[in-house]
Amino acid sequence: MTERLQARITTRRVTKSLAVWLIGALTVAMLPLGLISVYQTSKVLHESQRLSGVALMDRTQRAAARTQALIQSAFGAAKTVAAANVLFDGGGLSCDAVLARLVDESEAYIFAGFIDTRGNITCSSTGERLSVAESAYFLDILRDPKPRVDTRTNANLRHVRVVRVSVPVYERGDLQGFVLISMPYAAVYYSLDGQGDPVDLLVFDGEGEFLTAEAAQRDYGTPPQDFEEVLPRGRTLERLAASGRQSFRGENRRGETRDFAVVPVVEGRVYVLGSWAPDRTSLLPRAGRAMALYFPLLMWGAGMVVAFFGVHRLVIRHIRRLRSWMQLYAGGKTDFETERLDHAPDELEVMAEAFRSMTRRLAEQERALEEDLAEKTILLKEVHHRVKNNLQLITSIMNMQIRNAQSAEAQTLLRRVQDRVMALAAIHRYLYLARKLSMVRADRLLDDIIGQLVVVGDIGGGDERVRISTEFSPVEVSPDQSVPLSLLATEAAMNAVKYCGAPASGAPWITIALQALEDGRVCLSVVNSRAGAQADAAPGDADGSGLGQKLIESFAAQLDGALEIQAEPERYELHVTFTPLAPEPDDETDTLPDEGTGAQDARSNTD
Template sequence: MSARPALPRRALKPRLATQLIVVLSIAILPLGLISVYQTNKVLQERQSLSESALLQRTQQAVGESREVIRSAISSAETLAVQISALQSSGDTCSAVMSEVVDRSETFAFAGYRDNARGLICASRDVIANTESPLDALPEIDQRSESVLMRPLEFLGGIATFSVTVPVIDEGRFVGTVWIAVPVSALNGALSQAGENVNLVLFKTDGDIIATEDYTENRRSVLPADYSLQDLAASGRQTFRGESREGETRDFAVSPIVSGQVFVLGSWMPQGRGIQMPIFEQALALYFPFAMWAITIGVAYVGVHRLVIRHVRRLRSWMRLYASGGYDDLGDARLDDAPEELEVMADAFRAMTRRLSEQDRRREEDLQEKTVLLREVHHRVKNNLQLISSMMNMQIRATNSAEAQRLLRRVQDRVMALSAIHRYLYLARKLSMLRADKLLEDIIQQLVIVGTLDESGQQIKVATELDPVEINPDQSVPLSLLATEAAMNAVKYCGVNADGEAWINIALKSQDDGNLCLSIVNSRASADDDAATDDASSTGLGSRLIKSFATQLNGTLETEDLPDRFELHVVFPMAWHEAREDAV
């Protein structure tokens, strides 16, 4: 028997939901990248605006102090232009310097220093009270035309902030105009900036010019991680950090005098400040993923509601119909399905109606053919019984014993055929027949008849029939073979040494898929007649038995022993042949 070829495994294909996620992910990817880019740009612009706003607030807070410094610079520059006309008269120069100081509420000193002759003129009451600092003013490079800032000059015991401007005459450096501003004026202006800010004015070298609280703790408001030199070198900037007091502050650095004086504003963080919150940074990063997840979720819900659930419903209908659960799905409906799926459902329902109608017609045709076939078997059985009755009448009318015996043998064969058709008429399934029940009816009738017609001795009949099935094509030769063998067994059955006459009939199913019909009868030790007409002779019964065994595609074996005669026929089962044909 050849092995059945293995069915190819169905390749696993991605589900509709998986394909949908992949397609939508590819479609949304450009939008996600654009969203990330635009979100980052917006956040950067917002941070830039926050930094600009903080710088602007710092510039506004230091506005008064900036005006004081710029006023001193402007006044010094103006005096530097007019000094050539004033230096010819020392009294006039000093008067002008005094007038400049008197008109300004913030100036403490104004004077002019000639590099060759020292201090030429100054505001009144200052020269007499000033000692070394006036002479200690360093030499100014003649090539320099920049504004110089000198903090913490003490004039008359007052801490001042000095502004020096070089005087250039016909391209030559001739002296310096010097204006001193009390540090207290700057400190007072800084203290009025507000409670949420600490302001510090400092130079590029890190020297503090003025603070709100100009004490030994004036550097406590500075950032802990940066020096004033570094901040001056970096220029205009904003950042968030900790002060030297350990407080988290927003810092802003902006120049007041380009390249010389800077302001440091230390602000209490308000709201979002200049640093983007962590959740907004996370939002900028995860917003595209959230948009992707929401889009996939909405699309999946939509596709599931519009397509997937209806497809699953159709699949359940198909499985139910294939399993025989529904004969007609005409009442099955989809819930709010799209038109395309509803058309598919209508086509499936129409197909089931056509198949159900074809099944019904086929069932009616099969039932009609079965009825006709049963009727054929019934009529054949009746005809065979009629023939048997006619032969029985002929037997009674015949005086010859030999003729009666021959007619009775023919009658037994006819009755065996009649038994087959009677069984087919009464059977619930015509495709397969129970061989044990068929043989039991035939053999019982033949044994009883044979016993009555022969010597009249009582024969013990034992049967052992397995419940096996055969097809109708095997039923006729098997029944006729069993009839001939049973008639021979009845005819030649004898009383053995134990004084008993017996017949054993068996139908067994073997492990190799074959059936074995065995008929064994007892024999008398001196029964010469049995030896002359057994299954191995050339009589009609022997020839019929061999012919029927050949029709069963089986093998015939006989064994003649002194006390018994055995007949064995081995033939294949019908279902075994059908299975081999299928394979």
């Protein structure tokens, strides 16, 4: 958490530093010039890109002209043969002769035939009669009978690598079959003519099927094996065919920036994709375009560097010096009379003098506050001392009254009141001697109070010897909680004396404990033994009037604690659980007088 907070403070300092503000202001000042330069450069680049696309479109169109003418002638021949469907009634030598003559008269054709709807070749230029009913090619054209071009291989046809053109034949609206004309792949491949221009070409059909290609700077007759540089990233051939004639700039599948152009060879059926690197035909050389684009940035960067060093020399280093003074002042240094800035501007010298004057005034005020605090602490301790002396005086007067009392009952009642006053006196005596007044060590306070009661004979001083044991954990409470806690312990101890009896197992005993629980709460416990005859007796208090029990309940309520009483045949338990205020961290240790001196102070006037 500390590291994250420190990182956040550092980031905030950087974003609000003078250098950052200066860079922002100069950026705004130079922004119009930079925008004009960038706008002009972008217009030139855009025009260069547009002209590159137009040039690519033109060269793609010219390069694909022979392929376009070859495929269109094949479609025309197939449609002509399909129009003469009377030749296919039953097939025969006349049909084979017509198709053979068609193939012989064209160097680009290697096969022509007619396939009926059952997948049988009933007429061919070679005279063969084959069945292609199970071939994927036939199933495709039968499922969607329309003119098409593809390069799918078929082992039943002699030439495995061919470009095929098929046209459906209809008679009175019914599909009769398909006219098929095959051309060697090399014939279509050689028809791509880049005319010496570095253009990569690729022919595909309307369904996105690859037909043939020619790559720039390759030997003709060697088809390219990898079209990653020709194909655009994120666009399929089918999508390009659906978009029709177009040109655009994008990345190929290798991540390189290229221009692309799509030209229809046969509208809606066959397309040519042309591609080249933009730098090949760019109107601006790469270095010139980079300079035109980045010159505003270089100008801005140079201005920022000069401005930064100027401001650092005149302002920032002096402000850092002032900051170091402030950090030293926060660390405890107060004398800055000899500190000076190094040739700082007058405005910053005024700030430095103001800082030195401020430290002088704050040092004087701090000394005055420390003197006032020490004086008030002494006065507060003196108040506690006087209250303690007054309470001890009251206990001495009550001791004299006890001696003059005629009845034992009156002496008992006065002694109980005297014990309560002595408990209050012990609190003030503790606060008078303690180094820290904000918190009270409850364990030491209770140990002092119980010690007083034992010395004066209120506990364990009767006819029958009572074994007293205490167990106090180091617990701190507020001064407001110390009063009800000490009075509650006093009342509970007196109540335990009254009901303490010898159990069947041995001598009578009383246990007083103050324990810190795991959940942060504190439990005060007063447990005493009981004789068998006392098992049915109702719990009361030391003077028999019920006042002690009411006081215990009242003190427990003031502590906002839970009072729990358990009465068993041979023991009587009283537990009060409460939550102390969180102690303040302090390395100082509270000081208390030696054990036993409290009782002597309380009875000092009685001897």
